[in-house]
Every structure is written in C-alpha cells, then in structure tokens.
Amino acid sequence: MKRMKKLFAILMTMAMVMGLGITGFAANRTATITVNGLASTGTNTVKYVKILEPDVTVTDSGYKFADGIEIGSYATAKQFLDAGTEAQKNALKGLNTENALEMDITGTVATATVGAGYYAVYITNTPNPGDPDIIYNNPMIVSVGYKNATKTEDGYEYDASVTDKSTVTAKYTTLPTTKSAEDEDKVVEIGSTQGYTITSYIPSETTSFTLTDVLTGATYQENTVVVNIEGITDEDGTLKNLADKTVSYNDDRNMVITLTDYLKGNEGKKVTVTYDVAVTGIEVNNTITPNVPGHDFKGDGESLYTGAITLTKTGDQNALLSGAVFNVYKTDSDKNKTGKPLKFTYDPATKMYKYDPVNGKIDVTTGDDGTLTVIGLNLDTSYYFEEVQAPEGYSINTSGAVATITEANTTKYEQLDPADTSMTDTKLAALPATGGMGTS
Numbered sequence: 336m337k338r339m340k341k342l343f344a345i346l347m348t349m350a351m352v353m354g355l356g357i358t359g360f361a362a363n364r365t366a367t368i369t370v371n372g373l374a375s376t377g378t379n380t381v382k383y384v385k386i387l388e389p390d391v392t393v394t395d396s397g398y399k400f401a402d403g404i405e406i407g408s409y410a411t412a413k414q415f416l417d418a419g420t421e422a423q424k425n426a427l428k429g430l431n432t433e434n435a436l437e438m439d440i441t442g443t444v445a446t447a448t449v450g451a452g453y454y455a456v457y458i459t460n461t462p463n464p465g466d467p468d469i470i471y472n473n474p475m476i477v478s479v480g481y482k483n484a485t486k487t488e489d490g491y492e493y494d495a496s497v498t499d500k501s502t503v504t505a506k507y508t509t510l511p512t513t514k515s516a517e518d519e520d521k522v523v524e525i526g527s528t529q530g531y532t533i534t535s536y537i538p539s540e541t542t543s544f545t546l547t548d549v550l551t552g553a554t555y556q557e558n559t560v561v562v563n564i565e566g567i568t569d570e571d572g573t574l575k576n577l578a579d580k581t582v583s584y585n586d587d588r589n590m591v592i593t594l595t596d597y598l599k600g601n602e603g604k605k606v607t608v609t610y611d612v613a614v615t616g617i618e619v620n621n622t623i624t625p626n627v628p629g630h631d632f633k634g635d636g637e638s639l640y641t642g643a644i645t646l647t648k649t650g651d652q653n654a655l656l657s658g659a660v661f662n663v664y665k666t667d668s669d670k671n672k673t674g675k676p677l678k679f680t681y682d683p684a685t686k687m688y689k690y691d692p693v694n695g696k697i698d699v700t701t702g703d704d705g706t707l708t709v710i711g712l713n714l715d716t717s718y719y720f721e722e723v724q725a726p727e728g729y730s731i732n733t734s735g736a737v738a739t740i741t742e743a744n745t746t747k748y749e750q751l752d753p754a755d756t757s758m759t760d761t762k763l764a765a766l767p768a769t770g771g772m773g774t775s
Contacts (some may be wrong), residue, residue: 366495368477370438370445370456372504372539372602374469374511375565377462381445382435383477386427387412387453389493391484401452406430420476427455427474443603451481451493458505467511469536475503504539504602510632511536512546512625516639522714522745523614523639526692528556531637533608533623537564537594537601538630544598545626546608548590552616552639555590557582559611564597565604574607617641617689617710618746642740643687643710643753646720648701650729651762655705659760660698660724663709665716670737672719679709698723708753712740722758729760 373379386406390399396413400406407426409415415423435457438445445458454477460469478500481493517530538544562581563574583591592608612619618641624634648659663679664672678695679688688699690711701707712718717739725731738756745751 363494364492365448365450366479366497366501367446367448368438368454368456368479369502370458370475370477370505371443371502372537373440373443373445373458374460374505374507374536374603375443375605376466376536377460377469379440379445380459380461381438381440381456382432382458383438383447383449383454383456384430384432384435385449385452386430386455386476387415387478389451389481389484389491391491398453403434404430423476424474427476430455430474432457449479449495451479451495453478456503467513467534468509469511470508472506472508475506477501477503506539507536507632510538510625510627510630512623512632513635514621514623514637516621516637518639520714520742521637521639521747522642522740522742523619524713524716525614525617525641525690525711527614527713528611529553529614529619529639530559530609530611531621533592533606535606535608535623535625537598537604537606538625538627539602541598541627541629543593543595543626543628545594546592546606547624547626548592548608549587549622549624550589550612550619551621552619553612553614553621555584555588556611556613557584559609560590561607561609562592563607564594564601565606566601567597614639614641638747640745640747641690641710642712642714642716642745643708643751644712644718644738644740644744645706645708645753645755646701646736646738647755647757648705648707648726649757649759650726653759656726656729656760657701657703657705658724658726659701659722659729659758661700661707661720662697662723663699664719664721666719666737670717670719672721672735676721677709677718685710701726710746710751710753714740714742714745716740720756720758722760725760728763730763732758732760734758 385401386404387398388401393399398412438447455474457473458471480496480498482496483494484491512535515532523529560578560582562577567575569575581592619639622636625632648656650656662676667673676697678691679699680691680695681688687708687710699707720736722731736756736758738754744754
C-alpha cells in the first residue's frame with residue numbers, strides 16, 4: 336500500500352511538472368503593435384526601436400532602458416514615463432535609430448510582432464512623381480504590456496499583453512492639400528469653363544476637418560462638384576460622390592467641404608474634389624485651406640490669367656486718332672475673321688474693354704490717345720480688328736488688323752504688356768466746290 340501511495344505521488348509530481356511545462360510553452364511572449372492611418376500615396380517606411388523593457392526588479396516603474404538606449408537627460412525609465420508626451424517625443428527625436436527595425440505594411444496599416452516593452456516609431460514617406468510631400472509627426476510611442484514574469488537562469492521572461500497603447504494612428508506635421516487647374520498654361524478666356532482638382536488626406540486624432548475654397552474672378556458651377564474619399568464606394572465599386580453630404584457655400588459664396596463625419600476609420604486616406612468654374616474676371620484666383628483644430632496646415636492656390644491687345648490708330652502724319660470704332664473677331668487658321676463679333680464692356684477705371692460675352696457690346700472705340708485695349712482674351716489665339724467707323728475726316732481702312740496673344744501679353748505679370756497692333760486711316764480729300772459767284 337505504501338508503495339502504491341509513493342507511486343501515485345510520483346505520478347502526480349510528474350503531471351504537475353508536465354503541466355507547468357505546457358503552460359510555459361503556451362505562454363504568449365509576443366504581441367502586435369499597430370500603426371493605422373498611413374497616407375495612401377507614395378511609399379511609406381515605418382521603423383521602430385525598443386526603448387524600455389520590463390524589469391520586475393525595478394520597483395518604482397517595472398521598466399528599465401533597453402540595452403544601448405539613452406533618452407535625452409532621463410536617468411531612469413520612471414523619469415521618462417512620468418514626463419509629458421511632448422517632452423517624451425522631443426527627447427526621442429535625438430534617439431539613435433541606426434538599428435531600427437521595419438514594420439510590415441499592408442495598405443495604410445503597419446504592424447510588427449514584438450515582446451513586452453515600449454517602442455519609438457518613426458514614419459517617412461517617399462512621394463510619387465507629382466505627389467505632395469507628406470511629413471509625419473515623429474516619433475510616436477507604442478507599448479506592449481506584460482502580465483506575468485517567469486524566473487529563468489538568465490533573469491525573467493514576460494508574457495506580452497496588448498493594451499490600448501499598442502495601437503496608434505499616424506499624425507501629420509503637414510497635411511498635404513494641393514490645388515491644380517485643368518488648363519496647364521494657366522491662361523484662359525473670360526466666359527470659358529475651367530476645371531479644378533483638390534487633393535488632401537484625412538487627418539488623424541482630430542474632432543473636425545473642413546476644406547475651405549476661396550474663389551475670385553469666376554463662379555462655381557455647383558452641379559459639377561464631385562467629392563471622393565478613397566475606399567468609400569457605391570455598390571458597383573466606383574467611388575461614391577459625397578458632394579451632397581459635404582459641400583456648402585458660405586455668405587461670401589466660397590465653397591466649404593466638411594469631412595468631419597468621415598474621420599473615423601479613414602485616417603490617411605486620399606480626398607479628391609473636382610469641380611468646374613465659369614471665368615468672369617480678367618484674373619482668377621483660387622485657394623484651398625485645410626482647417627483642423629490645433630493645427631496650422633498650409634493650403635495651396637492656383638491662379639489663371641487672361642491676355643490683352645492694344646490697337647493704336649493713326650492718321651495723316653502719324654496723328655493719333657480718337658473715335659475710331661472697331662468690331663473684334665476671332666480668326667481662323669489663316670487669320671481671317673470668323674464667327675460673330677465679340678462683346679466687351681468698357682471699364683473707366685482701367686480704360687480697357689473687358690471681354691463680356693453675355694452683357695457686352697460689340698463696338699470698341701479708340702480714346703484720346705488713339706488707342707484701345709481689349710482684355711480677357713485667350714493664349715495663342717489671334718484676333719481680327721475690323722474698323723466700322725472712321726474718325727471724322729478719314730476713310731475706313733478695310734484691311735483690318737490682327738494680333739496674337741502670347742504668354743508675355745497676359746495678366747500673369749505685375750506689369751501688363753498687351754500684344755500690339757495698329758492701323759492707319761487715309762484722310763478724306765477736300766470736296767470740290769460747286770457753283771459760285773457769277774454763275775447761273
């Protein structure tokens with residue numbers, strides 16, 4: 336009987352040892368750290384460095400600096416942990432990252448399997464050609480906690496435990512918001528329709544996000560606005576137009592795109608806004624500004640310009656002639672007039688005729704200096720001036736005058752330099768006398 340009890344005790348002891356061995360083997364020594372909200376454009380690189388590791392012998396914090404790590408002027412892990420987040424990040428900016436490891440990236444999410452401890456994460460982005468620079472707010476701090484400490488011959492081993500600090504969302508130092516015009520040469524004609532594209536990215540860790548578009552010299556064609564966020568699609572897989580839910584116009588008739596309802600789960604995703612405008616001014620200025628609480632992110636702008644032509648009217652002995660009336664036409668490839676005469680509105684302030692295809696009048700007239708200037712015209716386009724009324728004492732010149740707009744003749748420059756053309760009229764001969772004294 337005593338032998339049986341002894342054997343039973345041995346078997347129980349073996350079972351306990353085996354059980355402990357299984358528990359030790361099954362213990363979870365690693366966990367996953369995650370960075371969400373990476374930008375969806377360009378190539379992201381995410382690296383991490385272990386800065387603190389568990390140490391149950393450190394009674395004030397349970398952590399110590401990882402091997403080879405020095406963080407600013409902090410002498411202990413507790414001092415570092417007790418510091419504010421901004422102080423921690425500032426100290427980590429000078430950390431030696433030579434031996435940093437890369438995280439795996441899938442789409443806009445980066446992950447790494449690590450042991451318990453604190454980690455500094457650094458993100459960089461290499462833009463694709465034509466894409467804006469994306470600058471991240473580095474570093475970020477992520478951590479994996481520990482639940483159990485198992486004594487070993489070399490010290491302790493720790494079971495990793497995922498916490499709410501094991502996942503972070505990328506933050507941007509700059510929010511790349513850009514605007515581009517459809518017309519590459521940036522010179523347009525009043526009355527034309529021009530397209531714009533805005534690109535931006537959903538920011539992280541904010542409570543609201545709007546884009547404010549300020550437009551002068553044109554009016555929005557509201558039914559053309561399309562707002563897309565990467566990944567938000569209709570049932571057929573095409574990007575969903577969110578304009579009806581996001582676009583409004585303020586008292587100054589500037590467009591406001593409110594994206595606050597789309598922040599969660601879309602961090603880092605690309606926003607694209609396209610729309611058309613009708614050009615009404617001799618210059619179009621358009622700026623886009625991102626508005627995020629607590630940040631002063633830079634926006635972008637795009638300007639469009641128009642061209643001008645000055646005609647000089649001369650007469651006998653190169654006298655400058657006022658009162659000569661013209662109609663202006665576009666020309667065909669042979670520089671012959673074509674279509675109907677263009678319409679213009681005279682601006683006394685600038686003493687120029689602005690192209691006004693809706694409300695203008697077809698006649699333009701030389702002033703006291705013998706000149707007239709028309710503005711609001713298109714690049715690389717030729718215009719034909721047809722005299723329809725000559726100044727008193729002169730005959731109409733039927734030859735016409737032609738000028739072509741080049742980039743130098745546009746409002747792109749501080750000093751407008753219109754294209755030049757001229758026309759000379761012939762003085763009418765004196766009428767012969769008829770009748771007189773002594774005749775019948």
